[in-house]
Amino acid sequence: MKKKIGIHQLYSEDPVKADELVWGRQSDPDSRRGFLKKSGLAAMGMVLGGTVVFAENMPAGLIPAGLLDLAQGSPIPGKHPDLIVLNDKPWNIETPAHLLDDEVTPADKLFVRNNGLAPEKIDVAAWTLTLDGESIPEPVVITLADLKSKFKHYTYRLTLECGGNSRAEFNPPAKGNQWANGAVGCSEWTGVRLRDLLEYAKVKKDAVYVGYYGKDKHLNNDPNKVVISRGVPIAKAMEDESLIAFAMNGKDIPLMNGHPLRMIIGGWPASVSGKWLTRLSVRNIVHDGPKMESPSYRVPCKPVAPGETVKDEDMCIIESMPVKSLITYPKSGAMITSDKVLKLRGHAWAGDKEVVDMHVSIDFGATWQKCVLKAPHNRLAWQRWTADVKFPQKGYYEVWAKATDSEGISQPMVVPGWNPKGYLNNATHRIAIKVQ
Amino acid sequence: MSEIEKPDLTPEQEQILAQVVRRTNILVYATGFIVVVALLNIMAPQTMERLFQADTSSANADSLMVAMESTISDTLVVDGIHMATGLIVDDGFEQVKASCTACHSSKLITQNKADRDGWKKMIRWMQETQNLWDLGPNEDIILDYLAKNYAPVATGRRMNLTNIEWYTLED
CATH class of the missing domain: 2.60.40.650 (Immunoglobulin-like)
Incomplete structure (x- = not known):
């Protein structure tokens, strides 16, 4: 077993250096992608048993997926090697309970729950956030730089827990990622208040829900298919602690956790806290984006027997998470x-x-x-x-x-x-x- | 009923035995490593040169072992498990591999359990919401495979704790 951990330890310590040591690979220092002078490309292709197609796009410090099948440990740069990979397409990674001992969950120990593929190219300088929807009089576009410089910053420690955390124990089993107990964390988030942004965009009195849209891509690569677009009722959105965050634990948010911008709604299923945030749609109805519909992130409105079939209209949206x-x-x-x-x-x-x-x-x-x-x-x-x-x-x-x-x-x-x-x-x- | 009992050994004998086991292990690993190195030397001499200039050569060796294992893994089956996907090899395996892992990880199959009807519902959900195509005659083959190999286990209201890795807690 020990030999299988080697590659992950090497990559978790310094992924770019690991690329060089294992493959002799050097990437473009600016884009951190591709293979300089094809260094290491042949070696990687040989071991993978084929040519690396789109090699110019391959991020530095990423262990090729073809090598992950048998190996243990965390394959994502910056994540602790002992995190448990439940799913690698899309990435769903949980933290064993004993690694959640820190007062403030560090970046390498915060779980990952993706519904689609994380964006490949993040252009921070060009990143914008649009506020629109029925309850915004005129759509407003704010650059990330303006968001950081023109609005007051707030920092809170906020508990994020996946709605399906601890799913593995249900009987009869429920489909989906079989989380044990580690889809939870409490990191320190810095950003602007969602309320301040809504007021800046002159939110109307009839607002009911704030829905998010992010830059992640659907698993089938269809660029027009929205992966997930959930959100929160306006009352929750207006709370002091509801943030549009650009930093976690004083640094950039890790890519898999939503860099460069995301919603953070403490205490609610983490799926309401949209990642790679590009747009907030302020609705005068309950938001109807993908995964708002029944039965996603809903439970029976009335208790049911184990295994009972529940009609879609008898399922209610989960709001606050339980004790x-x-x-x-x-x-x-x-x-x-x-x-x-x-x-x-x-x-x-x-x-x-x-x-x-x-x-x-x-x-x-x-x-x-x-x-x-x-x-x-x-x-x-x-x-x-x-x-x-x-x-x-x-x-x-x-x-x-x-x-x-x-x-x-x-x-x-x-x-x-x-x-x-x-x-x-x-x-x-x-x-x-x-x-x- | 006969049981083979471990002979009583003196501490010195224990030590010698442990050493022999250790050396045998090293020999086995070393032989494996030499084969890998020889192969790579033929196929990618430049990479090998670089590897052995690096000061973390043991980590490199580890990594290469993983890499070599993975190369053969698409055909590798151990104890009835297809190593590259983790799927059970049985009638319908090829159809499942081709239809399901094109879009999502095989881990989404292997970590789930359901009866035939439950798996059918998942397929319908993927067809209605995730652009899964009509599986045609393969659907029955896939459902038979899933219902047989990934069936639910009754666990009651709470399972016993399992997979406990015991360790001595030091202060």
Whole structure:
């Protein structure tokens, strides 16, 4: 196994250098694409068993997809090699729970959920954002440079979680990416308030929804087919924390997470936070872009039995995400001695609400121990919790973590309400511990 | 019922045994590596020159091993799994590979489970919304393959924790 990790470690440390070391490849220093004087092209083609077509467009530091099939680890430059690739076309990559221990999720550990293909060419100097739609009197076009220089900047830590996070546990299984628990993160986002932009464009009183359009391409490469265009009701759009962001953790947003511009709507399914943002359509109806329609990102309006067929008109759009928590230390599978006090820690969040209570159990939910819970850094940021746990005797244990939100709603210990698309599983996170 | 028991060894004997195993492993890897290097020397002498000037030559060797494995992987089947796609090799495999992986990753198949009706719904959804073509006579072949090889498993309300990698937690 070890030899398979080599190439990814090499690429994760310095992708461009790795290109040179492995293939002897040098790319155009300006575009960071292609092969200078065909350096390394023949070697790469030989190993791939064919010619690299469109070699001039191939980005520097990208491991050829043909080499990924058997290999482990993260293939995307700038992402941690231990992230789990669920899908490589489109890219869907999750973070194991123990790698989400940072207070602020770093760029290399933030999950990726793409519906289509990320744009290949990002021209930051030419990037513009258009505001239009029924509820904008005259379409407004703002350059990225103007957006950065003419509007006030705000920075918030905001929890982004995929609506399908933890889908893997639903039974009967739901189709789609089988996320475990790692399609979540809380990074620090900087941008302008969506509200400020809407007011600048003289948003009308009849506005109902803000829909986004981005520069990603459909999997079948049809340039006229919109991949995904979702958004939020106007009330959510007008909140202080609803941002049009151009920076993450003080740097450019990673390409796979939406560089150079994206929406950030904390606490709601991450699919409402459009990436590679080029246009905001302010609608006087509920937005009707692709993946707004039923059953995408919707759950049954009324509870249903597992496996039940639900009519499209009986599915309702997901808004705030439910209360949830993760144990980020230790990693599951820890073996400890019986005299040890285990210092657990993790994060808890509750969509639009706040977490007010946090408990852990080492006896499958029979008894619960209260944890120390910190206030959020700002509204819609996840909250740090810690607990010291002692185990009564040697043996196999599971630590379960349960958060309770400001309305008294807790995480269920079993998988909650089955739904056809497998969204909103907020069952308690569990790790295994062996006391020896 | 007979079981082969590990003989009692002294610590010294244990050490010698471990060394022998280690050396054998090195020999096997080294032989494999030499074959790879020889092949590459014939086919791409310039690249080889560059590789061995670089100071991270062990990482290069690792990478090349991966690369060489991948080259043969389109025909490689291990334990009934087609290594390049991860798909189970069975009747209908070729049709699935040709029809499905043209647009999306085979991982979208291998990580999902459904009965025949469930897979049919996914195909209809792709036809209605994602420009998937009419699969014609291949549809039944594909559905039979998927329903047989990627069928749901009843897991109840909550599964046992699985795939636990045990490790000693140091302070």
